[in-house]
Amino acid sequence: MINLIRILSFVLILISCSHLTVLAQLSHGTLPYSFQQKSSMTSLERVIMPAIDVVQLKKEDALMDDKEDFYRFGAEIPVDLSLNNAGQWEELPDGSAIWRLKIYAKEALSINLVYDDFYLPPKSKLHLYNEAQTEVLGAFTNANNKTYGRFATGMITGETTILEYFEPATVRGEGRIQVSTVVHGYRDFRRDYGDSGPCNINVNCAIGEGWEDQKQAVVLIYARGKRHCSGALVNNGRGDCTPYILSAKHCFPQGQQDVETAIFIFNYESPGCESQEKPTDQSITGAEILAIDTPSDFTLLELSQSPPTDYNAFYAGWSIKEEATDTVVCIHHPQGDIKKISVNYDLLTSDEGPTPKRNTHWRISEWELGTTERVSSGSPLFNTNKHIIGQLHGGEASCDEITEYDVFGKLAFSWNNDGAPINQRIRNFLDPNNQGIEQLEGQYCEDNQTVFAVDMSIAGLVNINPLECGPTNIAPQIELMNYGTDTIESVTFSIQINEESPIEQVWNGKLGYKDYETFGTLPIPIEEEGNYVLNVEIKSITQNNATVEDAFTANNLAVYSFELIHNQPLSVDLITDQYAKETAYEVVNQAGQVLYENSGFANRDTIRDDICLEEGCYVFKIYDSGADGICCIFGEGNYALSIGAERKIGEGGTFTDQDSILFCIQREYTEDLTANIVIDNSTFCPDEIINLQATTNQYAWVEWMFPDGIEPIESNQTSANIQINEVGQYELKLIASNGFDTVEVNKTLNIDQNIEFEIDLQSVSDDESSDGSIQINVSEGNPPYSYQWEHTNLDTAFVADLDAGTYSVTITDAFNCSVDSTFTLVYTSISTNDLKNGGIHIEQMTNGELIINHQAPTSEMLTATIFDINGRMMTTLNLYKGRNRFTNLPLTNGVYIIQVWMNEQIWTDKFVGEMR
Numbered sequence: 002m003i004n005l006i007r008i009l010s011f012v013l014i015l016i017s018c019s020h021l022t023v024l025a026q027l028s029h030g031t032l033p034y035s036f037q038q039k040s041s042m043t044s045l046e047r048v049i050m051p052a053i054d055v056v057q058l059k060k061e062d063a064l065m066d067d068k069e070d071f072y073r074f075g076a077e078i079p080v081d082l083s084l085n086n087a088g089q090w091e092e093l094p095d096g097s098a099i100w101r102l103k104i105y106a107k108e109a110l111s112i113n114l115v116y117d118d119f120y121l122p123p124k125s126k127l128h129l130y131n132e133a134q135t136e137v138l139g140a141f142t143n144a145n146n147k148t149y150g151r152f153a154t155g156m157i158t159g160e161t162t163i164l165e166y167f168e169p170a171t172v173r174g175e176g177r178i179q180v181s182t183v184v185h186g187y188r189d190f191r192r193d194y195g196d197s198g199p200c201n202i203n204v205n206c207a208i209g210e211g212w213e214d215q216k217q218a219v220v221l222i223y224a225r226g227k228r229h230c231s232g233a234l235v236n237n238g239r240g241d242c243t244p245y246i247l248s249a250k251h252c253f254p255q256g257q258q259d260v261e262t263a264i265f266i267f268n269y270e271s272p273g274c275e276s277q278e279k280p281t282d283q284s285i286t287g288a289e290i291l292a293i294d295t296p297s298d299f300t301l302l303e304l305s306q307s308p309p310t311d312y313n314a315f316y317a318g319w320s321i322k323e324e325a326t327d328t329v330v331c332i333h334h335p336q337g338d339i340k341k342i343s344v345n346y347d348l349l350t351s352d353e354g355p356t357p358k359r360n361t362h363w364r365i366s367e368w369e370l371g372t373t374e375r376v377s378s379g380s381p382l383f384n385t386n387k388h389i390i391g392q393l394h395g396g397e398a399s400c401d402e403i404t405e406y407d408v409f410g411k412l413a414f415s416w417n418n419d420g421a422p423i424n425q426r427i428r429n430f431l432d433p434n435n436q437g438i439e440q441l442e443g444q445y446c447e448d449n450q451t452v453f454a455v456d457m458s459i460a461g462l463v464n465i466n467p468l469e470c471g472p473t474n475i476a477p478q479i480e481l482m483n484y485g486t487d488t489i490e491s492v493t494f495s496i497q498i499n500e501e502s503p504i505e506q507v508w509n510g511k512l513g514y515k516d517y518e519t520f521g522t523l524p525i526p527i528e529e530e531g532n533y534v535l536n537v538e539i540k541s542i543t544q545n546n547a548t549v550e551d552a553f554t555a556n557n558l559a560v561y562s563f564e565l566i567h568n569q570p571l572s573v574d575l576i577t578d579q580y581a582k583e584t585a586y587e588v589v590n591q592a593g594q595v596l597y598e599n600s601g602f603a604n605r606d607t608i609r610d611d612i613c614l615e616e617g618c619y620v621f622k623i624y625d626s627g628a629d630g631i632c633c634i635f636g637e638g639n640y641a642l643s644i645g646a647e648r649k650i651g652e653g654g655t656f657t658d659q660d661s662i663l664f665c666i667q668r669e670y671t672e673d674l675t676a677n678i679v680i681d682n683s684t685f686c687p688d689e690i691i692n693l694q695a696t697t698n699q700y701a702w703v704e705w706m707f708p709d710g711i712e713p714i715e716s717n718q719t720s721a722n723i724q725i726n727e728v729g730q731y732e733l734k735l736i737a738s739n740g741f742d743t744v745e746v747n748k749t750l751n752i753d754q755n756i757e758f759e760i761d762l763q764s765v766s767d768d769e770s771s772d773g774s775i776q777i778n779v780s781e782g783n784p785p786y787s788y789q790w791e792h793t794n795l796d797t798a799f800v801a802d803l804d805a806g807t808y809s810v811t812i813t814d815a816f817n818c819s820v821d822s823t824f825t826l827v828y829t830s831i832s833t834n835d836l837k838n839g840g841i842h843i844e845q846m847t848n849g850e851l852i853i854n855h856q857a858p859t860s861e862m863l864t865a866t867i868f869d870i871n872g873r874m875m876t877t878l879n880l881y882k883g884r885n886r887f888t889n890l891p892l893t894n895g896v897y898i899i900q901v902w903m904n905e906q907i908w909t910d911k912f913v914g915e916m917r
Contacts, residue, residue, distance in 0.1 A: 031140045033128040033165045034099050045163065048087055050078050050106040055187045062188070075111070075184035082180040083118075088164070096170030103132075104162045104183060111156040111186030114164075115262050118179035119152035121145065122172035129154055132161040147287045147305050150177075153224070153262035155284070156186060197338035198400025202371045204332055204340040206274035212330060214443060215387055216270070216340060217315035219332045219380065220246065224263040229253070230379035231333045232265070232302070233389060236316035238432040242446030244285075244304035245430060248379030249392050249410070250293050253300060260288045260302055267312045270340035283312045291515070294418055294425040295582075295601055296358040297410030298394040300379070301427050303515070310447060317381065318443035319431065320388035321413040325349040329365065331393065331407075333380030335373060343371030354408040355395050357585035357626045358600045362408040363391050365398075372398045373407055382409040388440060419598065420463065423480050423517050429460040433484055434556045452514075455549050456485035457492055457542050458556035460517060462535070467563050470570045470613035474524035477561070479537055481508060482517040485552070491543035496522055497536045505540065527565050535561045568668055569645045570611040573621070578636030579604045586623040586640070588612060591718065605636055618665040618702050618739075621650075628658040642740075650740040664740030665700040674699050676737035676746050684751040686818030687728060690714065691750065693721045697737050706734035725752050756812055756820045757781035762872040764827050765805040773803035773826040773872075775810075782814040789813070826872045827898050827909065841901055841908055844884070847915045851887045855880045857903060868898045 053076045088102030121143045128139035136157055168176050204216045218234040232248035253259040267283040287305035308314035331343045345365045354362035382391045396407030418426040432438045460480040483489055489512045497503035508520055539557040542549050585600035597612050631638030632654035639654035651662040679694040695703045703718045708731040714722040735746040761776040777798040779786055788796050791809040805826050813819040840856025863880040876891055892914050901908045
């Protein structure tokens with residue numbers, strides 16, 4: 002099992018302020034009222050928290066620290082403490098009041114609080130501090146209110162935390178403070194500083210030069226009693242500095258509940274290369290999940306408020322281009338430590354990560370500099386151009402496993418997530434104007450960026466595919482999204498297909514800022530095959546029963562192209578087991594392209610998919626990452642494929658890691674499947690290349706079955722080339738299947754006799770005569786025969802009046818089998834010449850041994866050629882200076898001729914061989 006990367010930890014840093022310490026989360030650095038004014042409350046009753054079993058908790062931590070992503074430092078104690086049922090109120094002379102609550106947790110190292118109802122009216126203030134009044138958190142004001150009404154505050158060191166709420170007379174009774182969770186810190190939350198492995202590199206070391214902007218985008222996240230993850234502030238196509246945070250889905254197992262009370266820490270880093278804690282009060286509490294999904298493990302959040310200018314926050318750029326860059330950088334908080342940087346110089350590869358869906362992740366084989374650790378999840382991966390291309394999901398990398406891998410969910414996949422709804426894809430938030438942006442630079446922002454009051458958008462069209470089987474009714478669903486701050490109550494659309502008259506439809510409801518809704522249109526009948534263009538456009542917007550003008554119209558139009566064909570769709574019926582997240586399936590064409598895939602199913606669910614495909618052949622593949630199939634250990638899951646009601650393709654469920662079915666789509670099945678093997682002849686020559694062609698009357702998968710011992714030279718679905726050397730009869734088989742029917746075709750191949758022949762050669766009498774001849778006598782083969790001589794156009798078995806020399810002929814029989822042969826005619830009269838006199842002669846030619854003495858006036862190696870008396874070349878020999886001894890020659894007893902060439906002279910001699 003893949004160990005998820007170690008998630009980030011958090012240290013709440015203290016700012017020294019005279020004798021006390023102020024901790025702030027976008028709070029205002031004022032002191033509590035009771036610190037400045039005399040209070041009649043001299044003592045407070047404590048609300049005592051129940052004891053926790055620290056020994057048991059630490060035993061659990063010892064088992065889970067290396068397995069879980071999150072570092073647990075506190076135990077969550079559920080409580081119900083509010084302004085109305087706990088603490089003490091004190092009325093002030095001007096009609097204002099202060100409320101104080103003392104919370105005590107015995108032996109706690111720290112305390113932090115989570116609120117399930119939190120509202121501070123104007124001019125009210127909330128502070129938290131310890132009993133010695135040396136640490137203060139706040140003041141919090143109405144600027145900290147969240148639309149969802151929940152909140153969290155950071156940690157106060159020690160066993161006691163005091164809440165002090167000041168409420169002015171003008172808003173008496175309007176405040177709401179409901180503490181729902183007390184986090185009893187039993188492990189030192191400050192342990193994260195310096196806690197990462199020694200191979201990690203501080204971001205402000207030399208290797209971080211050039212990444213000064215990008216590091217300003219990276220944040221540390223913690224929630225409740227756990228240090229969570231990293232994330233990165235990202236830019237969007239409008240450049241309006243909406244505070245979007247990209248992180249990992251698994252960082253927030255409780256979803257929105259985790260996010261609403263999470264704290265996002267900016268600029269937690271050493272000021273230099275040497276590790277040194279840098280105090281910071283730069284944090285923001287709370288966010289909203291905008292989009293989240295499993296395959297690429299991404300979460301896109303929007304912070305509850307934008308980072309102030311003094312945070313110097315950078316909105317990082319990004320790219321969705323599928324480019325495997327060879328230099329990437331990760332900036333993160335391993336073990337929740339101060340910010341680190343890791344570098345990889347190897348080419349990225351595409352990977353499925355710990356999910357069954359392919360090509361959802363980038364894989365790093367190993368880091369060259371630094372690493373990642375438990376608690377680094379969600380950190381951004383930057384390419385060479387300093388664009389984010391993914392976020393950390395998991396892996397095995399650490400300082401102890403320095404050569405191990407990491408996987409990052411691809412931003413390119415998260416962008417559309419295979420056409421998933423808005424809340425499962427990133428595109429509509431990072432490209433809100435539908436500009437088709439593939440790459441965006443980062444930027445710094447000023448406060449109070451412009452947002453339009455009225456800005457409706459068509460975010461997309463769903464329930465329609467690029468290929469539709471019909472005739473059918475097209476009923477696209479419109480994804481409507483409000484990017485404006487004003488609430489919209491009604492939108493009128495026009496829907497047009499090709500040049501037909503547009504149809505108007507009205508949506509009524511209520512959409513606030515960043516709200517979205519998907520709603521269906523009226524069915525539109527489409528009958529004719531062909532290509533269609535669907536245009537959906539916003540025509541008017543209603544607010545408070547009045548028509549208002551859209552301030553930004555570039556995102557008011559959606560255009561979608563599709564094709565209608567008259568095919569029956571492939572129907573996939575799936576029943577999942579109790580581990581449905583392990584299951585995924587896909588449809589692949591013959592070129593290996595994935596045309597359709599599906600995953601992320603619910604346990605023990607029933608799914609029906611109708612997939613429109615063009616005529617052709619395909620493979621259905623189903624995967625189980627647990628390698629135990631979908632039946633029958635953990636539930637009786639199964640799958641079945643069909644085309645129409647009467648054509649069942651196949652079914653299954655019992656397999657290991659994968660199963661597959663071949664099938665074909667045919668528009669009309671008017672006759673049974675037939676197949677044939679087409680070849681030129683039935684009889685072939687040895688060594689001849691035989692071309693085989695498969696034909697079928699329907700689309701079908703084809704498999705060739707060759708005779709034993711015969712391997713094709715090349716082969717594909719419809720053709721094959723084979724070569725058979727031995728004479729005889731051979732049976733080959735062709736199997737064709739369309740998913741419903743299977744047929745077999747057998748074919749017999751006859752391999753004919755080799756052409757065999759004998760030859761009579763008449764050597765040339767001397768160098769001034771042309772009295773040589775060659776006679777070919779064919780003994781095996783299929784007559785008639787033809788002869789093609791290289792030196793003449795004669796087509797005869799006998800040629801005469803030849804000079805000494807070499808002659809080539811091609812002999813062909815009735816089946817077009819052929820054989821090539823070459824003959825040499827030599828002189829039969831032997832004369833002693835200068836070369837022989839110069840020192841080449843045969844010393845011995847008996848007892849199977851031939852000795853040739855080479856004393857010719859040259860240091861070069863010479864070549865001797867030996868012919869039989871008919872001029873047939875028997876062998877060639879290399880002659881070196883001196884005596885050359887040869888044994889085991891391919892000669893029998895008889896007369897032979899030897900020739901040696903040197904300097905355009907030829908030495909010829911006869912010898913009688915007694916070789917055996």
